[in-house]
Amino acid sequence: MNISFTKKQEEYIAKQVATGEYQNNSEVIRDALRLHSVYRDKVIEDLRREIEKGWSGPDSPRSMDEIIASKKNR
Template identity: 55%
Template sequence: MNVSFTERQEKYIREQIASGHFQNASEVVRDALRLHETLREKMLDDLRKEINKAWDAPPSSRSAEQILADNKAKYGIK
């Protein structure tokens, strides 16, 4: 597998290795992927819970776009 990084990402990886928290770039990337998976699962779980609550709730004044934007902001997704 071949992966390309931006200069900023490469700098971050080098800094993480230099900090002593990781021994090599692969460890940094694997950690980032684990965190991404955890965050994504939490986000999807929270969205499922909100959807389930909505089925039994009175109509909302918020649009679907507003709700999605709020959840993206909550999780730092652009």
Template identity: 55%
Template sequence: MNVSLTKKQKEYIENQIESGDFQNASKLVRDALRLHETYRHRVIVDLKAEIEKGWSAATSNRNVKDIIDSKRQNKTG
């Protein structure tokens, strides 16, 4: 597998290795992927919870135009 990195990303990796936080680039990338997986899982869980709240909430009698108008009034008011 080939991965292209920006100059800034390469410098960051080099700095992390030089500081002793990581032994090599592979360990840093594995750690970054674990963090990314955890973050993505949390985002998905949060989105599912928000969707469930929407499905479980009472039905509104307002239409899309009413909601948009209400938001615009809140910004200017």
């Protein structure tokens, strides 16, 4: 696998290794991917919970056009 990083990302990875918390660049990347997975799973679960609240909640007396217009006027 070949992965390219920006200069800023390479510097960040090197700084993380320099702290001694990681032994090498691969450990930094694996940890970042693990954290990304945790974050992504949480975001998806939060969205599902909000969608369920919407489906289970009361119907709005406003039309879809009224709701969209109110958001555009903000």
